[in-house]
Amino acid sequence: MATRLARPHLLDPHGAADPCATCDARSLSVCNAIPDRDLARLAAIAVVTEAPAGRCFIDEGEKADSFFNITAGTAKLFKLLPDGRRQVTGFVGAGHFLGLAVSDTYAFSAEAIEPVRYCRFRRAKLRALLDDFPLMEKRLLEVAANELVAAQEQMLLLGRKTARERLASFLLLQSRQGMPCGHARQRFGLPMTRGDIADYLGLTIETVSRTLTRLRGEGLIDIESQSEVVVRDPGALEDLAGGLY
Amino acid sequence: MATRLARPHLLDPHGAADPCATCDARSLSVCNAIPDRDLARLAAIAVVTEAPAGRCFIDEGEKADSFFNITAGTAKLFKLLPDGRRQVTGFVGAGHFLGLAVSDTYAFSAEAIEPVRYCRFRRAKLRALLDDFPLMEKRLLEVAANELVAAQEQMLLLGRKTARERLASFLLLQSRQGMPCGHARQRFGLPMTRGDIADYLGLTIETVSRTLTRLRGEGLIDIESQSEVVVRDPGALEDLAGGLY
DNA sequence: GACCGTCGTTGATATGAGTCAATGCGCCGG
């Protein structure tokens, strides 16, 4: 595992030849809307930062002055109720763009669950850049539209599915994480804890644990280690999940 | 109540001087990104249609060839599980833009709960228009970002709030429906049935009914008729709802 | 190598919301 740092760590604040041109996440992200020859303009306003696992790098309610683009690692996004109840609204990895809201405060928090590297853009600066690259704005709209569809799917899960169905949906989603459309891995790792899964699915840790144990007992999955899952019967899992998702 | 029609009814397919210029919903919608002098171009691709209460005018899973813009009335958006369980993902009124998803099928269904009037745009035609009016694309992005924030708020509700808290949140949301930011009505109507509310909040009809009765018994609200609510104690409702929402 | 904290699992019990069922109310059609 990468070094854990006490606080977000700035890398190359203004150094490095052309970080955006060599960015691993570029092909996954909205940045690919900017042509090679203009990448220096993007790089000029990007502040590359790292956050160790467990670090919160966006705080719900804080002044929203930046956009973020994850380039490596995984983070959870969540909202809290005053008494501490938590809802994880998503897990995000390389290529994910954060902070779209129009409001002047962040509507959610973001915490690294694996060491995360991200680019931070001042809102005003990125907005100015967007004016010159309408294609990037188009890509942002696509991204937002897709997230909206995913959010509606999650509402269906949270409002109407049973614990078994939620876990089945979640496992299928994870098995497709980062795969080309229509493909799924049979074996995959879960970077998040049971508590994170519970907060994502609107359940408790105990129910997540029991339900996974039961799915394993029924032969639908194997749990090779706490964070390593094998899908044994994808068809049954899909039936449980409620269709095509 | 307006006439009930057997099927969506086309109005002025190509007639009427300049329907967009006189549209009541224009100021509420993304259409206001198009300057007056170009409104004819918008009008040329808009097909104005009416749907009576109860009519489904978007079907989840169908080929998605159009965008929609509601200009009057109220509709519910929902998703279904194979066994018929329903999740209402939102109630939409004048000014609401629908169909943003990139996918080639609709991700949700839409059904009028009050007679609805809407403009229908072929995707290809509106996309072409968008290329000439980047401001409209900007507005769409804003709209999508705001909906995303609302969706996350709804996930918090569905995943973590109790029935009482859900109803409190819902009533506050409705009391602000269509009001300028920061304002709320004390008395307002609910155009949807208890079943719709239940499907929106991830509850059953009975729980919605019992919970409303209890909130009334506690003096937080009055129920003047089945569809007419008065907020008696907005502060208490907000505490229940979990803060500032 | 013993200690300790975090995370996960499992069991016993509690409870909020769901289910099933009866009743009431308003509206429309004949």
Place this chain on the structure above:
DNA sequence: CCGGCGCATTGACTCATATCAACGACGGTC
């Protein structure tokens, strides 16, 4: 005016999931 239908309310009971509690497994530290 009556009957029927859809929607809402209310009550009795059930059940899925939460809560409370104990224990086990792993990993890091001194």
